[in-house]
Amino acid sequence: MxxxxxxxxxxxxxxxxxxxxxxxxxxxxxxxxxxxxxxxxxxxxxxxxxxxxxxxxxxxxxxxxxxxxxxxxxxxxxxxxxxxxxxxxxxxxxxxxxxxxxxxxxxxxxxxxxxxxxxxxxxxxxxxxxxxxxxxxxxxxxxxxxxxYLQRRSGANAGDLIVVTGNLGDSSAGLELLQRGRWEEFKFAWPLVTSHLTPRPHLKEGRVLAAHTATSMNDISDGLASEANEIANASQVCLRIDAERIPVSTELREAAIHLGKDSLEYALYGGEDYKLLATLPPEALAAVSAQVDVTVIGVVEKGEPGVFLLEENGALLRLEAKGYNHFRQNEKGEHDVAM
Structure with a gap:
């Protein structure tokens, strides 16, 4: 009917x-x-x-x-x-x-x-x-x-820690597996696909971070690189992120090998994770960690507003906001499309 x-x-x-x-x-x-x-x-x-x-x-x-x-x-x-x-x-x-x-x-x-x-x-x-x-x-x-408790993107201060709630990149890898088909054949695919189709909003984590003096917060809908740049620009600070500290799941690492890609690319640019990116004073970390899972991925510094990624080889790379954008054209002159 x-x-x-x-x-x-x-x-x-x-x-x-x-x-x-x-x-x-x-x-x-x-x-x-x-x-x-x-x-x-x-x-x-x-x-x-x-x-x-x-x-x-x-x-x-x-x-x-x-x-x-x-x-x-x-x-x-x-x-x-x-x-x-x-x-x-x-x-x-x-x-x-x-x-x-x-x-x-x-x-x-x-x-x-x-x-x-x-x-x-x-x-x-x-x-x-x-x-x-x-x-x-x-x-x-x-x-x-x-x-x-009100959180904005514009309150980050030099000396703050940069933290995220949960693993990053699972959703975008799950989407790619869905689009390629036959994903049910791979044990690593289930949590990734589930992360994409039924994401969990981190409401408890947001409340705990707010209660313990987080200075800025952003949800990760368009990829870590994009959200970090939003905080850097709104707060007029420099965010330095350590690539080795960015949390990625075992399943994502396995999927990246299967898909022929780098798991870090999914975490930085994939989007639709709906985890939280926040900055908070170092002295607040213990109290937050006692109540919810967070991972420290970097520090806030003085300097030109922007985001820099410390790579495994020690190189410092400026991290541009390259997440999903509805109206931006890609290198082929086509518009981004998300499913």
Whole structure:
């Protein structure tokens, strides 16, 4: 059965079921012209949005509806994590071809509702429209953060340590394995593919870093090189990163050999890891490490704003931001495309 048989309002009623996880924060959810939620006193409100477009951000031949729904929320929650915040409410707008099946939408929202339950986030509204050219998913997240916990990209200081939460590069290697096909044959592929299809937003890690005086933070959506340059430019500092300290998984090392590439390239430029990159005073490291896993990958220094990579041979290489960019042309004159 496709969505033409139940129409827009029938679809909204299906979506509305089990949308509220924490009723105490909601006055009116789905069903009115606007949602009404309770703001927490003495907190800043955080707002973020991301759009996922079929054939640009996802390929339905390599991702299930459940995984797509889960990931659509995860990438937005990662933005809240990077601000040191807590997500509270989401609004989801869908543009769907009229021949999309009810089963597809049900699967999509099962994934959406699963991650919302995990992080106690309510679905309070959105929009549904028809689309002539593929599926578009737009998510808006409302979160909050105490003023003392608020994280920006612009607070890094000389002497700070540079840390990341979790391994880097798994997602981009997982995507490449999906695109090449027959990835199920390789034991090393499963965690990499899972990392790409259902990333975990590092909300706990963001809160712990914020609580222990992190000076800047950024989520790693476009690759470590890109995010590090954003912090360097916003803070007007120099970031020196040690290549040997960048955490990569055993599975990524195995995949890189299979794919004929360098695992470090995936970690630096791959993107869609949704881990956190942060700077913090050295004296805060022990307290942070006691609660969450972080890896020190470098230090913040005075000097010309930029990022430099200390290679294994001792050479110092300026690290340019070469991650994914929607409107940049590559060397062949073609535009970047992400799936």
């Amino acid at each position: 496709d969505i033409r048989q139940i129409g827009e309002f029938g679809l909204i009623e299906r979506i509305r079921e089990d949308a509220i996880v924490e009723a105490a924060t909601v006055v009116a959810g789905i069903g009115d012209d606007a949602a009404v939620v309770l703001a927490t006193p003495k907190h800043f409100q955080l707002l973020t949005t991301d759009m996922l477009v079929e054939s640009v951000h996802f390929d339905l031949s390599t991702i299930s509806p459940w995984q797509l729904g889960y990931k659509a929320i995860a990438v937005n929650l990662s933005d809240i994590a990077a601000m040191g915040g807590i997500p509270r409410q989401v609004l989801i707008s869908l543009a769907l071809p009229s021949d999309v099946t009810i089963e597809f939408v049900d699967g999509l929202y099962q994934g959406i509702k699963e991650i919302c339950r995990q992080h106690v986030v309510n679905i309070v509204g959105g929009d549904t429209v028809s689309s002539p050219n593929g599926i578009v998913i737009n998510v808006v997240v409302l979160g909050e953060v105490e003023p003392a």
